[in-house]
Amino acid sequence: xxxxxxxxxxxxNVSLDPLNPDPAARDGGAKRSVASRQQxxxxxxxxxxxxxxxxxxxxDIGKRAGLKAGSLYYHFASKEELAAEVxxxxxxxxxxxxxxxxxxLDPTADAKARLGAAMAAHLETLLDASDxxxxxxxxxxxxxxxxxAQLSNDRREYEAVWRSLLDAAATSGALPPGMDQNAxxxxxxxxxxxxxxxxxxxxxxxxxxxxxxxxxxxx
Amino acid sequence: xxxxxxxxxxxxNVSLDPLNPDPAARDGGAKRSVASRQQxxxxxxxxxxxxxxxxxxxxDIGKRAGLKAGSLYYHFASKEELAAEVxxxxxxxxxxxxxxxxxxLDPTADAKARLGAAMAAHLETLLDASDxxxxxxxxxxxxxxxxxAQLSNDRREYEAVWRSLLDAAATSGALPPGMDQNAxxxxxxxxxxxxxxxxxxxxxxxxxxxxxxxxxxxx
DNA sequence: TATTCTACCTAACGTATGTTAGGTATTAGA
DNA sequence: TCTAATACCTAACATACGTTAGGTAGAATA
Numbered sequence: 468x469x470x471x472x473x474x475x476x477x478x479x480n481v482s483l484d485p486l487n488p489d490p491a492a493r494d495g496g497a498k499r500s501v502a503s504r505q506q507x508x509x510x511x512x513x514x515x516x517x518x519x520x521x522x523x524x525x526x527d528i529g530k531r532a533g534l535k536a537g538s539l540y541y542h543f544a545s546k547e548e549l550a551a552e553v554x555x556x557x558x559x560x561x562x563x564x565x566x567x568x569x570x571x572l573d574p575t576a577d578a579k580a581r582l583g584a585a586m587a588a589h590l591e592t593l594l595d596a597s598d599x600x601x602x603x604x605x606x607x608x609x610x611x612x613x614x615x616a617q618l619s620n621d622r623r624e625y626e627a628v629w630r631s632l633l634d635a636a637a638t639s640g641a642l643p644p645g646m647d648q649n650a651x652x653x654x655x656x657x658x659x660x661x662x663x664x665x666x667x668x669x670x671x672x673x674x675x676x677x678x679x680x681x682x683x684x685x686x
Numbered sequence: 687x688x689x690x691x692x693x694x695x696x697x698x699n700v701s702l703d704p705l706n707p708d709p710a711a712r713d714g715g716a717k718r719s720v721a722s723r724q725q726x727x728x729x730x731x732x733x734x735x736x737x738x739x740x741x742x743x744x745x746d747i748g749k750r751a752g753l754k755a756g757s758l759y760y761h762f763a764s765k766e767e768l769a770a771e772v773x774x775x776x777x778x779x780x781x782x783x784x785x786x787x788x789x790x791l792d793p794t795a796d797a798k799a800r801l802g803a804a805m806a807a808h809l810e811t812l813l814d815a816s817d818x819x820x821x822x823x824x825x826x827x828x829x830x831x832x833x834x835a836q837l838s839n840d841r842r843e844y845e846a847v848w849r850s851l852l853d854a855a856a857t858s859g860a861l862p863p864g865m866d867q868n869a870x871x872x873x874x875x876x877x878x879x880x881x882x883x884x885x886x887x888x889x890x891x892x893x894x895x896x897x898x899x900x901x902x903x904x905x
Numbered sequence: 906t907a908t909t910c911t912a913c914c915t916a917a918c919g920t921a922t923g924t925t926a927g928g929t930a931t932t933a934g935a
Numbered sequence: 936t937c938t939a940a941t942a943c944c945t946a947a948c949a950t951a952c953g954t955t956a957g958g959t960a961g962a963a964t965a
Contacts, residue, residue: 499932500942519828521740524922537925538943546923608824608883609738643901650898653884654877661876664827670869679869682862683902718962719912743952756955757913765953 504542507532508599512553515602520550520609550606551614555621557603562625564592569632578635579685585632587677590659594666594673604660629656641685655684723761726751727818731772734821739769739828769825770833774840776822780811781844788851797854798904804851806896809878813885813892823879848875860904874903 510532514523525536525546532539543549568588569581576584592600607615633648633655642651658680670676729751733742744755744765751758762768787807788800795803811819826834852867852874861870877899889895 503942519740521738522828525924526922534942535944536923537945540924541942605827609741609828643898645901646898649889650895651902653881653889654899654902657880657883658873658877661880662872664876665872670872676869679862679865680873682864683870683873686905722912744954745952753912754914755953756915759954760912 500542503532503534507534507539507542507549508553508556511549512557512598512602515550515553515606516598520606547611547614550610551617553599554603554606554610554614554618557597557599557601558618558621558625560597561589561592561600561603562621562628564588564596565625565628569628577641578632578639579641579681582632582636582641582685583677583681585629586655586659586681587674589656590662590673590677593659594662601663604663626652636685643684643686646684651684655680719761722751722753726753726758726761726768727772727775730768731776731817731821734769734772734825735817739825766830766833769829770836772818773822773825773829773833773837776816776818776820777837777840777844779816780808780819780822781840781847783807783811783815784844784847788847796860797851797858798860798900801851801855801860801904802896802900804848805874805878805900806893808875809881809892809896812878813881820882823882845871855904862903862905865903870903874899 507528511523511528514527514531525539528549529536529539539549543552565585565588568584572580572584593604594601603618607618629652630648633642633652636642636651637648642648659677662676666673726747730742730747733746733750737746744758747768748755748758758768762771784804784807787803791799791803812823813820822837826837848871849867852861852871855861855870856867861867878896881895885892
């Protein structure tokens, strides 16, 4: 199982145009502004996760990042492009976490174990590890359509991981009777993603919840 | 299983104050404005469902309802109160649909059958029957906190239905091994509610999808 | 017929938003 | 040391929003 792409895209995406005004894309990211840019991304992810896309203003983000709203335009061309970066990082991160979790299993692990590892990694990333991933899950439906279109490739690639996992589970007869892999995938990811609406520490650790969900969708 | 309350609250909520300027609450709703008010609610539910709360302006709602934005204030005190009515209707409607579906079963029906009927009714209401319910599900996390507090009672009452269904399922040993009823309830409703993000007619009818989910969560 | 009420409309207010133009202190390089 | 680029800031612009004050045609009432 593979997930080669880097999160920021800097290494494979060095500017082909020497006049490109994007400071972070010019010299591999050695400039001071990279820290500021990262701070902006972190703050934006946190606020997008907590409040939503439309409910978060650039002034909010700027204030928490120690900048004025207008200064954000030194690092990003628009609110939409800032959100694009946040949401893109979010899907890359959960993608890589899930692939890593599955790949770290014993090579003899069966389809059920692999599915369980994927569930746990997705939930862990969503709830604990990454504001970027939770921001993606929460904000995607509310973001401008042009941005959604931009993200569709990354989302499809992540979706392919789940298609493969559920294909294997179906082939090995591990899914509940009468449940096709499409429905299983949509319901599993729905059950996991919706946890953003209710999860708190009283519900136990994500890994434990994932085990419980695995019990439902495999036999 | 009971669900006594009416959707609009008009019958139990006749104005106690004769000076109350709300035209619909004065004489049981026989005025012409009731149709207009209902039209506003219908349009608002549709737009809240399709775009979200913050992304829907009063001018949008007014335009589609054949009114100017300011005229909405003849019927509702604020955008928040309009949303309150829409979301309140939404939860009442799915509550009643689920209770009706469960009650319409043969009295000898077991816990699994009752749970399946509830799933089907919830999904059918969410996806097909009511823009109010889907508006509630989509908008609740983005609505002002005061409004969320207002709705918490209705939501708890609906939640109680599911608690009862899952308590019966757990008692009869129908849940997957190692899955407590709390997790089951949260995951089931999550899987169902998230379908708003992906459902279209190519996925078959809601009742069929509900059967498939029931297969996962019961044995 | 005169009056009052209903169900709107017009027009504006204040605020918040994303965004931009132009300026500036600090740093890096020649 | 002079120059130029960096990483911001200030101030404003245009637009959109929820909301309100005041007006008005038509229906209902007396």
